[in-house]
Amino acid sequence: MASVAELVRAGIQQLSDTSDSARTDVEVLLCHLLKKPRSFLFTWPEHEVSPAQTQQFYDWLTQRCEGQPVAYLIGRRHFYSHEFLVSADTLIPRADTEILVDAVLARLPDKAACRVADLGTGTGAIAISLALARPHWLLEAVDFSVAILDLVQRNVSRLKADNVCILQSNWCARLQGKFDAIVSNPPYIAEDDRHLQQGDVRFEPRSALTAGADGLDDIRIIVEQSKAHLHHKGLLALEHGYDQGEAVREIFSAHGYARIETLLDLGGRDRVTLGYAD
Numbered sequence: 587m588a589s590v591a592e593l594v595r596a597g598i599q600q601l602s603d604t605s606d607s608a609r610t611d612v613e614v615l616l617c618h619l620l621k622k623p624r625s626f627l628f629t630w631p632e633h634e635v636s637p638a639q640t641q642q643f644y645d646w647l648t649q650r651c652e653g654q655p656v657a658y659l660i661g662r663r664h665f666y667s668h669e670f671l672v673s674a675d676t677l678i679p680r681a682d683t684e685i686l687v688d689a690v691l692a693r694l695p696d697k698a699a700c701r702v703a704d705l706g707t708g709t710g711a712i713a714i715s716l717a718l719a720r721p722h723w724l725l726e727a728v729d730f731s732v733a734i735l736d737l738v739q740r741n742v743s744r745l746k747a748d749n750v751c752i753l754q755s756n757w758c759a760r761l762q763g764k765f766d767a768i769v770s771n772p773p774y775i776a777e778d779d780r781h782l783q784q785g786d787v788r789f790e791p792r793s794a795l796t797a798g799a800d801g802l803d804d805i806r807i808i809v810e811q812s813k814a815h816l817h818h819k820g821l822l823a824l825e826h827g828y829d830q831g832e833a834v835r836e837i838f839s840a841h842g843y844a845r846i847e848t849l850l851d852l853g854g855r856d857r858v859t860l861g862y863a864d
């Protein structure tokens with residue numbers, strides 16, 4: 587039988603040519619396999635791993651060498667300190683998107699029973715994180731894919747986000763009534779962007795990633811449609827590409843939104859644009 591220390595060493599060696607996060611990948615895979623915290627790997631390096639678990643670990647390493655994201659291998663990813671189930675039907679939540687959650691929490695009144703829609707909810711990461719931070723708000727988690735809505739329901743149940751309702755809709759088409767805020771991390775990559783051939787995005791569905799020739803098709807639709815669904819002074823907050831800030835501000839402005847601003851991501855680049863309906 588192989589020990590934890592042997593598997594850590596072998597895993598890092600196997601991934602070192604193909605992954606620039608080899609050590610982290612190995613630690614995440616082993617912790618998930620053994621159902622132990624990261625500290626276990628250092629406290630019990632001599633712990634013997636069963637042959638079946640060892641085989642599973644090597645199968646994952648092979649898939650990781652082929653480029654499969656670790657989150658898809660273990661079916662989980664942390665976002666805003668919560669563990670979300672993920673599937674190949676949608677995007678793996680990204681740390682940069684936490685900025686969108688922070689921005690909405692900072693701008694809407696804490697105590698009021700705000701109504702917020704998350705368009706293109708994917709795993710439900712944004713809607714559920716907002717719902718757990720503000721249990722008296724009402725969140726509507728919207729996506730057009732039935733497979734995704736099943737995943738959202740499982741995340742809602744596991745995380746006990748009782749103030750989230752789930753709606754199948756093509757952007758705002760089936761929204762009812764008005765909202766205090768509409769938020770979205772929509773697809774925003776240009777269809778011919780060379781980054782689509784690199785890293786994790788190769789394995790993520792195109793329907794979650796691309797939006798026309800300049801990547802802005804869905805943002806144009808959401809900005810236009812949202813106006814009819816926002817209360818007076820309601821907030822629209824959208825994530826976008828690092829080089830799309832100016833174009834997104836112009837789209838907001840063309841539709842009459844006020845107090846438009848763009849927030850930076852963890853790397854100091856344009857990432858989230860906000861505006862208020864008149």
Ligand SMILES: C[S@@+](CC[C@H](N)C(=O)[O-])C[C@H]1O[C@@H](n2cnc3c(N)ncnc32)[C@H](O)[C@@H]1O
Nearest residue numbers: 677679706707708729730756757771772773794
């Ligand atoms: C970039 S992913 C974002 C997922 C999640 N909100 C997150 O931040 O991790 C975009 C999501 O928009 C959904 N989507 C794409 N087109 C849509 C449409 N016309 N109506 C509703 N949702 C759509 C996709 O299914 C996908 O889940």
